[in-house]
Amino acid sequence: CIAFQHRKPGKGNTVMITKLKNVSDGRVLERTFQVGFKLEDVRVERRPYQYLYQDPTGYIFMNQETFEQIPIPLHQITGAEFMKEGDIVEVVTDTSDGTILSAEMPVKTVLKITHSEPGVKGNTATNATKPATLETGAVVRVPLFINEGETIQIDTRDGSYLGRVNA
Structure with a gap:
């Protein structure tokens, strides 16, 4: 159970509104249960x-x-x-x-960039990014100032760039 809320409406029975995580596939499900309903524990x-x-x-x-x-x-x-x-x-x-x-995987991991196009100077008023290929073959979006051969930190949940790692 990720979160739950006990609710007693003006009319009707008391219910338990829950957010549950499916342990087999990681999906978060929202479910409402009547009073007295029992769930099986998974250890x-x-x-x-x-x-x-x-x-x-x-x-x-x-x-x-x-x-x-x-x-x-x-x-x-x-x-x-x-x-x-x-x-x-x-x-x-x-x-x-x-x-x-x-x-x-751990939430954060450190990987080396194996391929990235050089950043074009100029359009830096916005948060400009470019694609970069990592040593695992995954492609992520990185800021323009990141170059091939650099080591960066990645969030493994969504593939977002977290920062440059100094060697």
Whole structure:
């Protein structure tokens, strides 16, 4: 449950208005429940895993404690386009049956720009941006003053530029 509100209208029964996060796909849902409705608890566990490589079965991760390797399909990984070999992600599993629910990149990551057109001086009165290709192959929008070869910080949730990183 992300948020909830207990509401008693003038007429009618009391209801609970909620915002819930779907643990299997990460979507946020708004639901209204009548008094007395019971939800089933889901116990989840978060563990650090290291991204090793990609193969036909999915992305292969290694448990940092047991060194067990597991495949995780692309659709279960948030921020996968910003992931490079060796990155640590948080894998969320259902403790009742061991099912992998998701893998989450850290909110911020640091990547190098492999290709970017030179910025054109002049039109800087507005917040001008240009496309830049990162070492993972992802394309993000960066300010005109950022050049090829520089290292930048990215928000993995939406791919937005956060700032330049000094080496």
